[in-house]
Amino acid sequence: MLIADPQDPRLDDVRDLNKSDKSGEGLVIAEGHLVVSRLVASRFPVHCIVGFASALEHYVDTYGEPGCPMYEVDRETLAQVVGFDMHRGLVAAADRVAPLSVAEAIQGAKTIAILEGVGDHENIGSLFRNAAGMDVDAVLLGAGAADPLYRRSVRVSMGHVLRLPCARFDGGFTTWQRNLELLASEGFHLVSLTPDENAVHLAEAMAGHSKVALMVGAEGPGLTEHAMRATHVRARIPMAPGTDSLNVATAAAIAFYERQRSLL
Protein backbone atom coordinates (compact mmCIF):
# COMPACT_ATOMS: atom_id res chain seq x y z
CA MET A 1 0.00 0.00 0.00
CA LEU A 2 1.56 3.26 -1.14
CA ILE A 3 1.84 6.04 1.42
CA ALA A 4 2.81 9.42 -0.01
CA ASP A 5 2.28 11.65 3.03
CA PRO A 6 5.24 11.61 5.44
CA GLN A 7 2.86 12.65 8.23
CA ASP A 8 0.71 9.54 7.79
CA PRO A 9 0.29 8.05 11.30
CA ARG A 10 0.80 4.54 9.95
CA LEU A 11 4.46 5.51 9.62
CA ASP A 12 4.77 6.63 13.25
CA ASP A 13 6.42 3.37 14.29
CA VAL A 14 9.52 4.20 12.26
CA ARG A 15 9.48 7.99 12.73
CA ASP A 16 12.59 9.91 13.84
CA LEU A 17 14.77 6.85 14.29
CA ASN A 18 17.89 8.95 14.70
CA LYS A 19 16.36 10.99 17.51
CA SER A 20 14.81 8.36 19.70
CA ASP A 21 15.54 4.71 19.95
CA LYS A 22 11.85 3.81 20.03
CA SER A 23 12.64 1.63 23.01
CA GLY A 24 10.77 4.09 25.17
CA GLU A 25 7.79 3.43 22.93
CA GLY A 26 8.16 -0.30 23.45
CA LEU A 27 9.28 -0.96 19.90
CA VAL A 28 12.04 -2.96 18.26
CA ILE A 29 13.36 -1.70 14.92
CA ALA A 30 14.96 -3.81 12.19
CA GLU A 31 16.70 -2.44 9.10
CA GLY A 32 17.59 -4.19 5.87
CA HIS A 33 16.32 -7.40 4.35
CA LEU A 34 18.21 -9.95 6.40
CA VAL A 35 17.53 -8.33 9.76
CA VAL A 36 13.86 -7.66 8.91
CA SER A 37 13.49 -11.34 7.96
CA ARG A 38 14.91 -12.30 11.34
CA LEU A 39 12.50 -9.96 13.08
CA VAL A 40 9.60 -11.53 11.18
CA ALA A 41 10.80 -15.00 12.19
CA SER A 42 11.24 -13.98 15.84
CA ARG A 43 8.86 -14.05 18.78
CA PHE A 44 8.35 -10.26 18.48
CA PRO A 45 5.01 -9.36 16.85
CA VAL A 46 5.75 -7.23 13.79
CA HIS A 47 3.60 -4.11 13.29
CA CYS A 48 4.61 -3.24 9.76
CA ILE A 49 7.35 -3.25 7.17
CA VAL A 50 8.05 0.06 5.43
CA GLY A 51 10.15 0.33 2.30
CA PHE A 52 10.73 1.26 -1.31
CA ALA A 53 8.59 -0.66 -3.81
CA SER A 54 11.61 -2.58 -5.09
CA ALA A 55 12.80 -3.40 -1.57
CA LEU A 56 9.38 -4.73 -0.54
CA GLU A 57 9.15 -6.80 -3.71
CA HIS A 58 12.62 -8.20 -3.14
CA TYR A 59 11.67 -9.00 0.43
CA VAL A 60 8.61 -11.02 -0.56
CA ASP A 61 10.51 -12.78 -3.35
CA THR A 62 13.27 -13.79 -0.95
CA TYR A 63 11.48 -14.45 2.32
CA GLY A 64 7.79 -14.78 1.41
CA GLU A 65 4.80 -12.85 2.70
CA PRO A 66 5.60 -11.45 6.15
CA GLY A 67 2.06 -11.62 7.58
CA CYS A 68 1.96 -7.92 8.52
CA PRO A 69 1.09 -4.70 6.70
CA MET A 70 3.67 -3.54 4.16
CA TYR A 71 3.78 0.19 3.44
CA GLU A 72 5.39 1.38 0.24
CA VAL A 73 7.12 4.77 0.38
CA ASP A 74 9.46 6.57 -1.97
CA ARG A 75 13.00 7.43 -0.99
CA GLU A 76 12.24 11.03 -0.08
CA THR A 77 9.27 10.11 2.10
CA LEU A 78 11.25 7.43 3.92
CA ALA A 79 14.12 9.85 4.53
CA GLN A 80 11.71 12.42 5.95
CA VAL A 81 10.01 9.90 8.19
CA VAL A 82 13.01 8.09 9.64
CA GLY A 83 15.18 11.22 9.64
CA PHE A 84 18.03 10.09 7.39
CA ASP A 85 18.61 8.59 3.97
CA MET A 86 18.05 4.88 4.41
CA HIS A 87 19.96 3.32 1.53
CA ARG A 88 18.67 -0.18 2.05
CA GLY A 89 15.12 1.12 1.85
CA LEU A 90 13.56 -1.37 4.23
CA VAL A 91 12.66 -1.02 7.89
CA ALA A 92 10.28 -2.84 10.21
CA ALA A 93 8.89 -2.26 13.69
CA ALA A 94 7.72 -4.82 16.22
CA ASP A 95 6.44 -4.80 19.78
CA ARG A 96 8.76 -5.62 22.57
CA VAL A 97 7.50 -8.62 24.46
CA ALA A 98 8.03 -9.82 28.00
CA PRO A 99 11.64 -10.95 28.49
CA LEU A 100 12.41 -14.60 29.09
CA SER A 101 13.22 -15.74 32.58
CA VAL A 102 16.71 -17.09 33.20
CA ALA A 103 15.25 -20.59 33.52
CA GLU A 104 13.50 -20.25 30.15
CA ALA A 105 16.56 -18.85 28.41
CA ILE A 106 18.92 -21.62 29.55
CA GLN A 107 16.52 -24.48 28.85
CA GLY A 108 18.50 -27.18 27.03
CA ALA A 109 21.54 -24.90 26.73
CA LYS A 110 25.06 -26.30 26.73
CA THR A 111 26.90 -23.02 26.23
CA ILE A 112 25.92 -19.71 27.76
CA ALA A 113 27.44 -16.25 27.66
CA ILE A 114 27.02 -13.98 30.68
CA LEU A 115 27.62 -10.24 30.34
CA GLU A 116 28.47 -8.03 33.28
CA GLY A 117 28.51 -4.30 32.67
CA VAL A 118 28.89 -4.36 28.88
CA GLY A 119 27.27 -0.99 28.33
CA ASP A 120 28.16 -0.30 24.72
CA HIS A 121 25.38 -1.07 22.24
CA GLU A 122 27.78 -1.88 19.44
CA ASN A 123 29.74 -4.32 21.60
CA ILE A 124 26.51 -5.96 22.74
CA GLY A 125 25.43 -6.35 19.12
CA SER A 126 28.78 -7.80 18.01
CA LEU A 127 28.74 -10.17 20.92
CA PHE A 128 25.33 -11.56 19.96
CA ARG A 129 26.46 -11.93 16.34
CA ASN A 130 29.53 -13.86 17.46
CA ALA A 131 27.56 -15.93 19.94
CA ALA A 132 24.97 -16.94 17.35
CA GLY A 133 27.67 -17.77 14.83
CA MET A 134 29.53 -20.06 17.17
CA ASP A 135 26.76 -22.10 18.76
CA VAL A 136 26.21 -20.23 21.99
CA ASP A 137 22.72 -21.20 23.16
CA ALA A 138 21.76 -18.26 25.36
CA VAL A 139 22.97 -14.90 26.62
CA LEU A 140 22.37 -13.72 30.17
CA LEU A 141 22.67 -10.06 31.05
CA GLY A 142 24.01 -9.08 34.45
CA ALA A 143 24.24 -5.70 36.12
CA GLY A 144 25.05 -2.79 33.81
CA ALA A 145 24.65 -4.66 30.52
CA ALA A 146 23.06 -2.48 27.85
CA ASP A 147 19.73 -3.23 26.23
CA PRO A 148 20.36 -5.60 23.29
CA LEU A 149 17.13 -4.47 21.62
CA TYR A 150 18.36 -0.95 20.90
CA ARG A 151 18.34 -0.23 17.19
CA ARG A 152 22.10 -0.07 16.95
CA SER A 153 22.53 -3.39 18.74
CA VAL A 154 19.91 -5.03 16.54
CA ARG A 155 21.74 -3.82 13.44
CA VAL A 156 25.27 -4.72 14.56
CA SER A 157 24.08 -8.14 15.70
CA MET A 158 22.64 -8.70 12.21
CA GLY A 159 19.38 -9.49 13.95
CA HIS A 160 20.72 -12.21 16.22
CA VAL A 161 19.58 -10.32 19.33
CA LEU A 162 16.10 -11.19 18.04
CA ARG A 163 16.81 -14.92 17.81
CA LEU A 164 19.15 -15.93 20.56
CA PRO A 165 17.43 -16.72 23.90
CA CYS A 166 18.31 -13.94 26.31
CA ALA A 167 17.36 -13.08 29.89
CA ARG A 168 18.36 -10.45 32.41
CA PHE A 169 19.54 -11.26 35.92
CA ASP A 170 17.66 -9.24 38.46
CA GLY A 171 19.73 -6.43 39.93
CA GLY A 172 21.70 -6.51 43.12
CA PHE A 173 24.67 -8.37 44.42
CA THR A 174 22.74 -11.10 46.20
CA THR A 175 20.66 -11.99 43.17
CA TRP A 176 23.71 -11.99 40.91
CA GLN A 177 25.44 -14.48 43.18
CA ARG A 178 22.29 -16.54 43.47
CA ASN A 179 21.89 -16.68 39.72
CA LEU A 180 25.43 -17.96 39.26
CA GLU A 181 24.82 -20.55 41.96
CA LEU A 182 21.70 -21.60 40.10
CA LEU A 183 23.74 -22.07 36.92
CA ALA A 184 26.37 -24.07 38.81
CA SER A 185 23.67 -26.27 40.32
CA GLU A 186 22.37 -26.86 36.78
CA GLY A 187 25.77 -28.32 35.93
CA PHE A 188 27.37 -25.31 34.26
CA HIS A 189 31.10 -24.87 34.57
CA LEU A 190 31.47 -21.13 35.22
CA VAL A 191 34.40 -19.47 33.46
CA SER A 192 35.30 -15.79 33.80
CA LEU A 193 37.43 -14.14 31.15
CA THR A 194 40.16 -11.80 32.39
CA PRO A 195 43.48 -10.39 31.14
CA ASP A 196 45.00 -11.36 34.54
CA GLU A 197 48.25 -13.20 33.90
CA ASN A 198 47.60 -15.50 36.84
CA ALA A 199 44.50 -16.89 35.17
CA VAL A 200 44.73 -20.19 33.33
CA HIS A 201 44.82 -20.41 29.54
CA LEU A 202 41.36 -20.37 28.00
CA ALA A 203 41.87 -23.81 26.47
CA GLU A 204 42.63 -25.34 29.84
CA ALA A 205 39.65 -23.59 31.46
CA MET A 206 37.23 -24.94 28.84
CA ALA A 207 38.39 -28.51 28.34
CA GLY A 208 36.26 -31.43 29.44
CA HIS A 209 33.00 -29.77 30.45
CA SER A 210 29.65 -30.64 28.93
CA LYS A 211 28.03 -27.36 30.00
CA VAL A 212 29.91 -24.08 30.10
CA ALA A 213 28.85 -20.57 31.09
CA LEU A 214 31.35 -17.96 30.01
CA MET A 215 31.30 -14.58 31.74
CA VAL A 216 32.75 -11.41 30.22
CA GLY A 217 32.90 -7.86 31.53
CA ALA A 218 33.01 -4.36 30.15
CA GLU A 219 35.96 -3.24 28.07
CA GLY A 220 38.31 -1.34 30.32
CA PRO A 221 37.31 -2.33 33.84
CA GLY A 222 36.55 -5.95 32.95
CA LEU A 223 34.68 -8.20 35.34
CA THR A 224 34.26 -7.17 38.95
CA GLU A 225 36.10 -9.19 41.55
CA HIS A 226 32.86 -10.35 43.14
CA ALA A 227 31.60 -11.66 39.83
CA MET A 228 34.83 -13.53 39.13
CA ARG A 229 34.87 -14.95 42.63
CA ALA A 230 31.52 -16.59 41.95
CA THR A 231 32.91 -18.53 38.95
CA HIS A 232 34.82 -21.83 39.00
CA VAL A 233 37.84 -20.66 37.02
CA ARG A 234 39.46 -17.50 35.67
CA ALA A 235 40.64 -17.84 32.09
CA ARG A 236 42.84 -15.65 29.96
CA ILE A 237 43.73 -15.18 26.33
CA PRO A 238 47.52 -14.71 26.29
CA MET A 239 48.42 -11.20 25.13
CA ALA A 240 51.69 -9.86 23.77
CA PRO A 241 53.57 -7.57 26.19
CA GLY A 242 52.88 -3.86 25.76
CA THR A 243 49.53 -4.36 24.09
CA ASP A 244 45.98 -3.79 25.25
CA SER A 245 43.28 -6.21 26.21
CA LEU A 246 41.00 -7.18 23.35
CA ASN A 247 37.65 -5.64 22.60
CA VAL A 248 35.06 -7.50 24.68
CA ALA A 249 33.16 -8.89 21.68
CA THR A 250 36.42 -10.09 20.13
CA ALA A 251 37.58 -11.72 23.35
CA ALA A 252 34.19 -13.39 23.68
CA ALA A 253 34.40 -14.60 20.07
CA ILE A 254 37.72 -16.28 20.81
CA ALA A 255 36.22 -17.93 23.88
CA PHE A 256 33.20 -19.14 21.89
CA TYR A 257 35.58 -20.55 19.29
CA GLU A 258 37.61 -22.32 21.99
CA ARG A 259 34.40 -23.73 23.46
CA GLN A 260 33.35 -25.12 20.06
CA ARG A 261 36.85 -26.49 19.57
CA SER A 262 36.77 -28.24 22.96
CA LEU A 263 33.70 -30.17 21.81
CA LEU A 264 35.31 -31.48 18.58
Added chain:
Amino acid sequence: MLIADPQDPRLDDVRDLNKSDKSGEGLVIAEGHLVVSRLVASRFPVHCIVGFASALEHYVDTYGEPGCPMYEVDRETLAQVVGFDMHRGLVAAADRVAPLSVAEAIQGAKTIAILEGVGDHENIGSLFRNAAGMDVDAVLLGAGAADPLYRRSVRVSMGHVLRLPCARFDGGFTTWQRNLELLASEGFHLVSLTPDENAVHLAEAMAGHSKVALMVGAEGPGLTEHAMRATHVRARIPMAPGTDSLNVATAAAIAFYERQRSLL
Protein backbone atom coordinates in the same frame (compact mmCIF):
# COMPACT_ATOMS: atom_id res chain seq x y z
CA MET B 1 53.80 27.13 24.75
CA LEU B 2 50.30 28.61 24.92
CA ILE B 3 48.57 29.36 21.61
CA ALA B 4 45.40 31.42 21.92
CA ASP B 5 44.71 32.17 18.26
CA PRO B 6 42.91 29.31 16.45
CA GLN B 7 44.32 30.63 13.17
CA ASP B 8 47.92 30.23 14.32
CA PRO B 9 49.71 28.33 11.52
CA ARG B 10 51.53 26.15 14.04
CA LEU B 11 48.17 24.43 14.54
CA ASP B 12 47.71 23.71 10.82
CA ASP B 13 48.86 20.10 11.19
CA VAL B 14 45.79 19.25 13.23
CA ARG B 15 43.31 21.60 11.51
CA ASP B 16 39.92 20.37 10.25
CA LEU B 17 40.47 16.74 11.18
CA ASN B 18 36.86 15.86 10.52
CA LYS B 19 36.96 17.24 7.00
CA SER B 20 40.17 15.84 5.62
CA ASP B 21 42.15 12.87 6.74
CA LYS B 22 45.44 14.77 6.49
CA SER B 23 46.77 11.77 4.57
CA GLY B 24 46.76 13.92 1.47
CA GLU B 25 49.06 16.25 3.33
CA GLY B 26 51.39 13.40 4.21
CA LEU B 27 50.52 13.44 7.88
CA VAL B 28 49.64 10.82 10.46
CA ILE B 29 47.35 11.90 13.32
CA ALA B 30 47.24 10.37 16.79
CA GLU B 31 44.61 11.14 19.45
CA GLY B 32 44.71 10.50 23.17
CA HIS B 33 47.60 9.78 25.50
CA LEU B 34 48.24 6.13 24.74
CA VAL B 35 48.11 6.51 20.96
CA VAL B 36 50.20 9.71 21.02
CA SER B 37 52.81 7.88 23.08
CA ARG B 38 52.90 5.13 20.48
CA LEU B 39 53.30 7.70 17.72
CA VAL B 40 56.20 9.30 19.61
CA ALA B 41 57.82 5.86 20.03
CA SER B 42 57.31 4.99 16.35
CA ARG B 43 59.50 5.55 13.30
CA PHE B 44 57.27 8.47 12.24
CA PRO B 45 58.86 11.88 12.97
CA VAL B 46 56.45 13.80 15.21
CA HIS B 47 55.82 17.47 14.31
CA CYS B 48 54.02 18.56 17.42
CA ILE B 49 51.66 17.59 20.21
CA VAL B 50 48.69 19.88 20.80
CA GLY B 51 46.55 19.71 23.90
CA PHE B 52 44.99 21.15 27.01
CA ALA B 53 47.49 22.19 29.70
CA SER B 54 46.42 19.34 31.97
CA ALA B 55 46.62 16.81 29.13
CA LEU B 56 50.14 17.89 28.17
CA GLU B 57 51.26 17.78 31.78
CA HIS B 58 49.77 14.34 32.22
CA TYR B 59 51.49 13.21 29.03
CA VAL B 60 54.94 14.32 30.23
CA ASP B 61 54.36 12.84 33.68
CA THR B 62 53.39 9.50 32.18
CA TYR B 63 55.59 9.14 29.11
CA GLY B 64 58.36 11.73 29.57
CA GLU B 65 59.38 14.58 27.27
CA PRO B 66 58.36 13.76 23.72
CA GLY B 67 61.21 15.57 21.96
CA CYS B 68 58.93 17.71 19.80
CA PRO B 69 57.12 21.04 20.28
CA MET B 70 54.10 20.92 22.59
CA TYR B 71 51.40 23.52 22.02
CA GLU B 72 48.99 24.32 24.79
CA VAL B 73 45.48 25.32 23.75
CA ASP B 74 42.24 25.70 25.63
CA ARG B 75 39.23 23.53 24.94
CA GLU B 76 37.49 26.09 22.75
CA THR B 77 40.55 26.74 20.61
CA LEU B 78 41.18 23.04 20.12
CA ALA B 79 37.56 22.47 19.14
CA GLN B 80 37.76 25.29 16.61
CA VAL B 81 41.00 24.02 15.14
CA VAL B 82 40.25 20.31 14.84
CA GLY B 83 36.57 20.88 14.08
CA PHE B 84 34.96 18.98 16.94
CA ASP B 85 35.07 18.79 20.71
CA MET B 86 38.05 16.60 21.50
CA HIS B 87 37.32 15.28 24.98
CA ARG B 88 40.68 13.69 25.50
CA GLY B 89 42.36 17.02 24.77
CA LEU B 90 45.49 15.62 23.17
CA VAL B 91 46.42 15.20 19.53
CA ALA B 92 49.70 14.83 17.66
CA ALA B 93 50.81 14.97 14.03
CA ALA B 94 53.74 13.23 12.39
CA ASP B 95 55.15 12.88 8.90
CA ARG B 96 54.41 9.81 6.91
CA VAL B 97 57.62 8.07 6.00
CA ALA B 98 58.54 5.74 3.18
CA PRO B 99 56.75 2.40 3.61
CA LEU B 100 58.74 -0.72 4.40
CA SER B 101 59.43 -3.21 1.66
CA VAL B 102 57.89 -6.66 2.03
CA ALA B 103 61.36 -8.07 2.72
CA GLU B 104 61.94 -5.52 5.49
CA ALA B 105 58.53 -6.08 7.05
CA ILE B 106 58.86 -9.87 7.27
CA GLN B 107 62.42 -9.89 8.59
CA GLY B 108 62.56 -12.36 11.45
CA ALA B 109 58.77 -12.83 11.38
CA LYS B 110 57.17 -16.14 12.36
CA THR B 111 53.55 -15.05 11.96
CA ILE B 112 52.25 -12.75 9.25
CA ALA B 113 48.79 -11.48 8.38
CA ILE B 114 47.97 -10.73 4.74
CA LEU B 115 44.96 -8.58 3.88
CA GLU B 116 43.26 -8.72 0.52
CA GLY B 117 40.62 -6.10 -0.19
CA VAL B 118 39.88 -5.11 3.40
CA GLY B 119 38.68 -1.63 2.56
CA ASP B 120 37.07 -0.55 5.79
CA HIS B 121 39.26 1.67 7.97
CA GLU B 122 37.68 0.48 11.18
CA ASN B 123 38.21 -3.18 10.28
CA ILE B 124 41.82 -2.47 9.34
CA GLY B 125 42.37 -0.74 12.67
CA SER B 126 40.76 -3.57 14.66
CA LEU B 127 42.80 -6.10 12.76
CA PHE B 128 46.07 -4.38 13.66
CA ARG B 129 45.00 -4.14 17.29
CA ASN B 130 44.24 -7.86 17.35
CA ALA B 131 47.42 -8.73 15.46
CA ALA B 132 49.61 -6.75 17.85
CA GLY B 133 47.86 -8.25 20.86
CA MET B 134 48.39 -11.80 19.72
CA ASP B 135 51.99 -11.82 18.56
CA VAL B 136 51.59 -11.31 14.84
CA ASP B 137 54.94 -9.98 13.61
CA ALA B 138 53.93 -8.17 10.42
CA VAL B 139 50.96 -7.23 8.27
CA LEU B 140 51.09 -7.25 4.48
CA LEU B 141 48.52 -5.36 2.46
CA GLY B 142 47.35 -6.80 -0.83
CA ALA B 143 45.13 -5.31 -3.50
CA GLY B 144 42.27 -3.17 -2.24
CA ALA B 145 43.37 -2.99 1.37
CA ALA B 146 42.68 0.41 2.91
CA ASP B 147 45.37 2.73 4.21
CA PRO B 148 46.11 1.76 7.84
CA LEU B 149 47.44 5.25 8.55
CA TYR B 150 44.07 6.97 8.20
CA ARG B 151 43.08 8.72 11.40
CA ARG B 152 40.21 6.36 12.09
CA SER B 153 42.40 3.28 11.64
CA VAL B 154 45.10 4.73 13.86
CA ARG B 155 42.52 5.35 16.58
CA VAL B 156 40.73 1.99 16.35
CA SER B 157 44.08 0.16 16.28
CA MET B 158 45.00 1.96 19.52
CA GLY B 159 48.13 3.06 17.71
CA HIS B 160 49.32 -0.39 16.71
CA VAL B 161 49.30 0.55 13.01
CA LEU B 162 52.23 2.77 14.02
CA ARG B 163 54.21 -0.05 15.62
CA LEU B 164 53.59 -3.25 13.73
CA PRO B 165 55.82 -3.73 10.65
CA CYS B 166 53.65 -3.35 7.57
CA ALA B 167 54.25 -3.36 3.82
CA ARG B 168 52.09 -3.18 0.75
CA PHE B 169 52.28 -5.70 -2.08
CA ASP B 170 52.60 -3.97 -5.40
CA GLY B 171 49.40 -4.04 -7.41
CA GLY B 172 48.49 -6.49 -10.10
CA PHE B 173 47.80 -10.19 -10.24
CA THR B 174 51.29 -11.27 -11.23
CA THR B 175 52.97 -9.43 -8.41
CA TRP B 176 50.44 -10.72 -5.91
CA GLN B 177 51.20 -14.29 -6.92
CA ARG B 178 54.91 -13.60 -6.94
CA ASN B 179 54.78 -12.14 -3.45
CA LEU B 180 53.02 -15.20 -2.09
CA GLU B 181 55.58 -17.42 -3.80
CA LEU B 182 58.28 -15.35 -2.14
CA LEU B 183 56.68 -15.95 1.25
CA ALA B 184 56.41 -19.68 0.54
CA SER B 185 60.05 -19.80 -0.47
CA GLU B 186 60.90 -18.09 2.82
CA GLY B 187 59.31 -21.06 4.58
CA PHE B 188 55.88 -19.61 5.33
CA HIS B 189 52.93 -21.95 5.41
CA LEU B 190 50.23 -19.97 3.59
CA VAL B 191 46.74 -20.27 5.07
CA SER B 192 43.65 -18.60 3.62
CA LEU B 193 40.63 -18.05 5.81
CA THR B 194 37.25 -18.79 4.24
CA PRO B 195 33.73 -19.69 5.38
CA ASP B 196 33.75 -22.49 2.76
CA GLU B 197 32.54 -25.70 4.43
CA ASN B 198 34.98 -27.75 2.40
CA ALA B 199 37.92 -26.00 4.00
CA VAL B 200 39.72 -27.69 6.87
CA HIS B 201 39.28 -26.61 10.48
CA LEU B 202 41.54 -23.72 11.40
CA ALA B 203 43.30 -25.78 14.08
CA GLU B 204 44.24 -28.44 11.56
CA ALA B 205 45.46 -25.85 9.06
CA MET B 206 47.74 -24.19 11.61
CA ALA B 207 49.25 -27.15 13.46
CA GLY B 208 52.92 -27.98 13.13
CA HIS B 209 54.29 -25.03 11.17
CA SER B 210 57.09 -22.82 12.43
CA LYS B 211 56.20 -19.96 10.09
CA VAL B 212 52.63 -19.10 9.12
CA ALA B 213 51.17 -16.41 6.86
CA LEU B 214 47.45 -16.04 7.33
CA MET B 215 45.45 -14.40 4.56
CA VAL B 216 42.03 -12.79 5.10
CA GLY B 217 39.71 -11.02 2.68
CA ALA B 218 37.06 -8.34 2.82
CA GLU B 219 33.91 -8.91 4.79
CA GLY B 220 31.22 -10.02 2.37
CA PRO B 221 33.09 -11.19 -0.71
CA GLY B 222 35.98 -12.72 1.24
CA LEU B 223 39.18 -13.74 -0.49
CA THR B 224 39.29 -14.01 -4.26
CA GLU B 225 39.68 -17.46 -5.74
CA HIS B 226 43.03 -16.56 -7.27
CA ALA B 227 44.38 -15.43 -3.91
CA MET B 228 43.20 -18.61 -2.19
CA ARG B 229 44.62 -20.77 -4.94
CA ALA B 230 48.06 -19.35 -4.21
CA THR B 231 47.94 -20.53 -0.58
CA HIS B 232 48.78 -23.98 0.77
CA VAL B 233 45.56 -24.59 2.63
CA ARG B 234 42.07 -23.17 3.04
CA ALA B 235 40.93 -22.96 6.65
CA ARG B 236 37.56 -22.31 8.21
CA ILE B 237 36.09 -21.34 11.53
CA PRO B 238 33.02 -23.59 11.93
CA MET B 239 29.83 -21.52 11.94
CA ALA B 240 26.38 -22.41 13.21
CA PRO B 241 23.81 -23.01 10.44
CA GLY B 242 21.75 -19.97 9.47
CA THR B 243 24.27 -17.46 10.74
CA ASP B 244 26.62 -15.09 8.96
CA SER B 245 30.34 -15.16 8.52
CA LEU B 246 32.25 -13.27 11.20
CA ASN B 247 33.53 -9.75 10.90
CA VAL B 248 36.95 -9.91 9.24
CA ALA B 249 38.84 -8.51 12.22
CA THR B 250 37.07 -10.96 14.53
CA ALA B 251 37.80 -13.92 12.26
CA ALA B 252 41.43 -12.83 12.05
CA ALA B 253 41.59 -12.53 15.86
CA ILE B 254 40.43 -16.12 16.19
CA ALA B 255 43.04 -17.23 13.68
CA PHE B 256 45.78 -15.30 15.53
CA TYR B 257 44.63 -16.95 18.76
CA GLU B 258 44.75 -20.39 17.15
CA ARG B 259 48.21 -19.65 15.80
CA GLN B 260 49.45 -18.71 19.29
CA ARG B 261 47.77 -21.78 20.70
CA SER B 262 49.47 -24.03 18.13
CA LEU B 263 52.84 -22.82 19.45
CA LEU B 264 52.13 -23.65 23.11
